[in-house]
Amino acid sequence: MSRMFRLFTFAAISGALFIAAGPASATHSWSGYHWSRPSNPFTVTLGNNLTSNWTPYLTTAGSDWSITSGACNNPQNPIRCSVTSGGSGGRKCRPTAGRVEVCNSTYGNNGWLGIAQIWVTGLHITQGTVKVNDTYFNTPQYNTPAWRSFVMDQEVGHTFGLAHQDENFNNPDLLDACGRGSCMDYSADPSNNTKPNQHDYDELVIIYGHSDGAAAIAPGASASVGQNVDEDTDNESSWGRPVDFANGRPDVYERDLGGGNKLVTHVIWVQ
Template identity: 40%
Template sequence: MASVGSSAIASHSWGDYHWARTTASFDLTIINSTTSEWDPRVSEAIADWNDSSVLQMVEDTGGSTSRKTRRQCRGGTGTIRICNLEYGNTGWLGIAGISLDSNGHITTGYTKLNDTYFNTSYYNNYTWRQSVTCQELGHNVGLDHQDEDFNNQSLFTCMDYQDPPFEAPNAHDFEQLETIYNHLDSYDSYAGGGGGGGGGGGGCNAPPGKGCNKSDMPGAVGWGASLGRRGNAETFIRIDPDGTMHLTHVTWAIGH
């Protein structure tokens, strides 16, 4: 009981990374580049995260599903792209990546879901697909895991490692988002969306070279150096010559 209580009140922000915004709530576009079997999982995860009072994810259902797009899965400036593909026997179920400007604000993000594992009997079910989709999108907005021990009592959140996992955020995830986004910034690093619950209206008011006005780096590849592994989670960092920082959160499959 004590261990559950301590986990429930612990901070689980991901390094204080967050999207810059000038309003109390904002609309964040999620470009859905998944194929049809994943569409319900993406829509459900977005709906679950939209119980937040500080952000609304707006699904763009027109994302390309070409193999090239899904293999690269580059989020556009100020947006997140989510993709699926048979990425191979990499050892990971899902990865979430974010890029930061020189002020440490998220400027773009992506999530990849690895069908090489999700097409196997162990992972090809609603619970695993929904939980990993939910968790990776949580990383894209600045959340880390609440707990990384598969063998303790479940915290009933997708941000907890359990087998079987839980499919949706819990109240503490939303409390943590309120803590992360409890201040305003001087510019928006997100591009906005066409709907949802308020926000900056979709325009980009970042200074040149900052936030949503930062150019993409199409030649950048690789995760960079590992910052360490805890259980089935590992984070990597890569810094481009212009100072842009890229962080990748990896969810390893069980046994890898």
């Protein structure tokens, strides 16, 4: 998506023109996917299935995405994360209805650093998983606080329905008015890309600018219809068809599970 379009939306937000207008055409939403909920703010439960070296990064991601106060944030941020004990365990990272399971393992030399997967019914997210690949995070190139935090914050951000602000690893970081880069901006040096910035919070406000009211899906509904939940979903062969490309390579896939249900996968590849 173009920089011009982002700037347009930023201008619209700055002018406070369209915020209350409901599901506006978001600039880095992930195809409009969002959690169904009766009102804002709402809680996203993050299941901690991580080894202890990863746990602080999930705790930080949960608090980063829940921020409402302070300069260059957005008091209308609808997200409140609750990190709780994992409901899955193991490398398979089996999804749990109504929440996001977060897992790490040595998933092998499959090319990906991290993946975020959401199961959707129509546009509504019903469950999600985040996996980070220790096969790469155990190497000196990626075994740094900046890389771990960048990937964890980004993958958790995808499970709310956010896409990337930018997919060029080699351009300057997209900064907010406080000089903060974004975890949703690809960067070869992620030291200023470890957290969301104002544009991400503003985008969440747009995505969640409507209420699902009485039609909200009750927690516990599952979109794993048409899929064996015990299936391994960490290989590209299980992700379905590519629907978005970055740097000449697919980075988003969708698999039709039938009945209006889909498995959507967002991947960040090693460089």
